[in-house]
Amino acid sequence: MSNGLRDVAIVGVGATPYYKRGGSAPQTNLELAGKAILAACEDAGISVKEIDGFAYYSGAGAGYGDKMDTADFMETLGIPEVTFTASLTSGGGGAAGSIGLARAAIVAGDATTVVTVMTLQQHKQRLGSVFAASAPDPINSFLQPSGLSGPGHLMSVLARRHMHLYGTRRDAFAEIAISTRENALNRPKAIQKKPLTKEEYFNGRIIADPLCLYDFCLETEGAVAVITTSAERAKDLRQKPVPVVAVAHGGRREWGRAFAWYGMPDEYFASSGNAPIAKRLWDQSGLTAQDIDVALLYDHFTPMVLMQLEDYGFCGKGEGGEFVESGAIRYKGGSIPVNTHGGQLSEAYIIGMTHIKEAVEQMRGTAINQVADAEFALATGGPASLPVSGLILGSAA
Amino acid sequence: MSDVRATTLPADAVHITTNSDTEPFWQYAKEGKLVALQCGSCGHFRMPPTPFCPECQSTEKNWKELSGRGSVYSYAVIHGFPGIPDITLVGAVVSLEGADDARLVTNIVDVDPSEVQIGMELEVTFSPISDGWQLPVFRPAQG
Ligand SMILES: [Zn+2]
Numbered sequence: 330m331s332n333g334l335r336d337v338a339i340v341g342v343g344a345t346p347y348y349k350r351g352g353s354a355p356q357t358n359l360e361l362a363g364k365a366i367l368a369a370c371e372d373a374g375i376s377v378k379e380i381d382g383f384a385y386y387s388g389a390g391a392g393y394g395d396k397m398d399t400a401d402f403m404e405t406l407g408i409p410e411v412t413f414t415a416s417l418t419s420g421g422g423g424a425a426g427s428i429g430l431a432r433a434a435i436v437a438g439d440a441t442t443v444v445t446v447m448t449l450q451q452h453k454q455r456l457g458s459v460f461a462a463s464a465p466d467p468i469n470s471f472l473q474p475s476g477l478s479g480p481g482h483l484m485s486v487l488a489r490r491h492m493h494l495y496g497t498r499r500d501a502f503a504e505i506a507i508s509t510r511e512n513a514l515n516r517p518k519a520i521q522k523k524p525l526t527k528e529e530y531f532n533g534r535i536i537a538d539p540l541c542l543y544d545f546c547l548e549t550e551g552a553v554a555v556i557t558t559s560a561e562r563a564k565d566l567r568q569k570p571v572p573v574v575a576v577a578h579g580g581r582r583e584w585g586r587a588f589a590w591y592g593m594p595d596e597y598f599a600s601s602g603n604a605p606i607a608k609r610l611w612d613q614s615g616l617t618a619q620d621i622d623v624a625l626l627y628d629h630f631t632p633m634v635l636m637q638l639e640d641y642g643f644c645g646k647g648e649g650g651e652f653v654e655s656g657a658i659r660y661k662g663g664s665i666p667v668n669t670h671g672g673q674l675s676e677a678y679i680i681g682m683t684h685i686k687e688a689v690e691q692m693r694g695t696a697i698n699q700v701a702d703a704e705f706a707l708a709t710g711g712p713a714s715l716p717v718s719g720l721i722l723g724s725a726a
Numbered sequence: 727m728s729d730v731r732a733t734t735l736p737a738d739a740v741h742i743t744t745n746s747d748t749e750p751f752w753q754y755a756k757e758g759k760l761v762a763l764q765c766g767s768c769g770h771f772r773m774p775p776t777p778f779c780p781e782c783q784s785t786e787k788n789w790k791e792l793s794g795r796g797s798v799y800s801y802a803v804i805h806g807f808p809g810i811p812d813i814t815l816v817g818a819v820v821s822l823e824g825a826d827d828a829r830l831v832t833n834i835v836d837v838d839p840s841e842v843q844i845g846m847e848l849e850v851t852f853s854p855i856s857d858g859w860q861l862p863v864f865r866p867a868q869g
Contacts, residue, residue: 458808470742470752471774474861475813475831476735476804485802486819493844494799535818538803538839582780591799591819591829598800655797 331615333574333723338563340570341375342686343368347518347677350451353550358391362448363406365552373556374567375442377406382413382440384431384557385447386423386710386718387680389416392449393459395435398723413440417578417718422711424627424681427717431557433445441558447682448552455548456678460589470633472589474653477537480713480719481545483589485537488632490696491599492539497538497635503530504653505631505697506543506665506674512660513671516697520547521675544631546673553682555689569725571692574705575613577606587717596646601712606719610707611642614721618642620720622698622703623691624658624665625684628672633712634658638667641707641719660698669698684708685720693725732816732839734863735807740855747775750789755860760850762825764788772830794850795823796830796864803839816842820864836865 343365345353353361357374370377387398399414413434417423424447430582431443461478463469477483491497506525513519526545533541563570586604587593611617618641626637635649644652654656658667670676670687677683688706690696705722711717734740734781744752747763751774754761764771765779766786777785816834821827834842835851848864855861 394809461808465741465743467743467748468750468774470744472831473743474735474740474855475817475833476807476813477817477831478804478807482802482804482817486800486817489802489844490800535803535805538805540802584778589831591831592773592827658818702816 333614333721334576335574335723336560337435337557338560338570338572339428339555339689339722340558340563340566340568341369341373342689343372344553344686345551347520347549347551349520350455350548350550353450354452356657358397358448358450359401359405361552362391362397362446362554363402365448365554366406366444366446366456369444369554369556370524372568378409378709379442380408380444381411382431382434382443383411384427384434384443384445386418386427387447388418391449392680393456394453395450397446397448413443417716419714419716421627421629421680422713422717423578424710424718425708425720426576426710426716427687428555428573428685428720429576429578430716432573432576435559436556441562443448443557444554445557446552446554447680448599449679450550457548479542482537483539484630484633486591487599488539490702494595494599495647495650498612501635501650501653502544502631503527504529505634505658508659509628509668509672509674512669513675516671516676519676520549524550540630546629546678548671549677549679552676553679553686555682555685566655569693571689571725572723573720574723575610575721576719577609577613578716579605580715580717581605588714599636601633601640602717603637603640603709603712606717608642610719610721616705616721621665621705621707622633623669623700623706624667625670625688625701625706625708626667627681627684627709627711628668628674629678631674634667636712637709666700669696669700681710688720688722692722729746730814730839731837732814732833732837734833734835734853734861735813735815737854738856739810740861742855742859747777752859754789755852755862757839758795758852760792760794760862761789762792762822762828766791772828773828790825792822792824796820796848796850798834798842798844798846798848799829800844801834801842814839818864820848830862833863834865835863
């Protein structure tokens with residue numbers, strides 16, 4: 330078995346409190362991101378002045394309708410010089426892959442200490458209506474008139490096809506929402522800490538049938554930052570380094586042109602588009618899904634968790650519903666605990682970064698819902714427009 | 727079963743723009759014709775319309791007039807739209823008869839949303855939108 334990449338490691342994570350939509354004012358995105366970066370430096374035991382690289386995703390967008398800017402961070406935090414600053418294209422699908430962008434910089438010798446950060450406020454533009462709000466253009470003129478006004482609406486169409494092809498039931502989506510909520514109950518920073526019953530789930534307001542309120546992630550605010558450095562340098566820092574074992578971003582045309590275009594063949598239509606990423610992670614690491622101890626799967630909408638379980642091989646294609654309904658993804662008693670931090674469905678939605686933070690804590694052995702003796706954690710980005718991405722971290726040593 | 731009928735967004739809430747690749751689709755729609763973009767070199771259909779054929783990279787375009795029939799590939803029943811909380815829409819991906827694998831994202835109208843099913847046979851109708859354009863939408867096929 331290969332030992333994976335292991336040439337870089339995550340050495341610091343930091344976050345602000347998480348807020349409901351509108352709750353983080355009067356702080357700005359710059360302030361929120363800066364607080365997360367400083368907290369990550371504190372965690373790593375380094376000065377912010379040692380940062381020399383930024384590896385963003387979402388085109389360095391701060392949520393919807395705001396931007397992050399490296400020069401702003403340098404000026405306000407006192408970072409003297411950067412030698413690398415770059416961003417993965419498209420949206421939240423690149424969250425996990427941004428650590429690969431940091432790795433690329435470090436391995437190439439372009440930077441030594443790279444920050445990945447996401448900050449999100451939703452007062453300018455809510456996630457929920459992002460497509461309805463964008464100005465008409467020649468391509469979205471083939472989508473906007475239909476009233477599919479947000480990402481959840483689009484994915485509800487994918488979910489319907491999965492239900493049609495494989496007999497997947499809303500009970501499976503309910504189990505994802507309920508088990509994720511269960512994991513948030515004991516987390517001080519979680520936005521939703523009240524248990525969710527099956528009855529409440531099925532009484533939830535239908536937004537885009539087959540999906541209801543509880544299938545949609547939270548509309549929250551806050552920031553999370555992660556610091557990546559070389560394996561060599563990581564040995565001298567405050568925390569035990571968490572090695573990057575595998576990381577990949579990208580995706581196939583069959584998924585990428587079709588998300589919102591809807592032209593993809595069934596294999597991709599009723600999927601998360603993550604199968605090509607999974608294959609590359611397994612090739613890089615020599616691991617399989619059976620080696621993963623905890624899975625932090627991008628959960629903007631419940632059905633897409635189910636489809637990622639299939640794409641990463643935790644169960645067979647089309648078997649995600651049955652697999653989930655069996656209790657397999659429960660922290661207590663499941664065979665593959667999923668979103669032990671409460672996910673974007675119940676803890677907070679910071680566009681994929683809470684999954685990476687939780688993966689790091691699980692590998693340090695310090696997670697609130699720690700999986701005993703966990704050796705490998707998977708964190709994912711997307712399903713969303715390409716690129717989508719995945720990251721495997723190994724236990725800290 | 728319910729009394730709710732699926733509809734479209736109000737005409738004045740729907741705005742489109744065009745470019746040289748997409749304009750013919752909308753001009754034909756104004757004449758009540760449903761067309762799909764077919765590669766002028768290899769015959770591959772692609773929607774939405776784009777500059778190159780993804781199969782052979784040709785820029786030759788053939789606008790094929792279709793029968794106007796289609797079937798439901800998948801759909802969502804949408805309850806509410808920003809600013810229009812009480813509206814019910816069936817947002818659907820429709821396979822187009824005579825256009826191979828090309829699909830159109832559209833609305834299914836004049837139907838009880840609970841009766842819509844994947845595979846349901848449809849026929850095109852045109853719904854007015856802003857600036858004099860017509861939007862191709864679908865209703866259950868009559869016979
Ligand atoms: Zn061609």
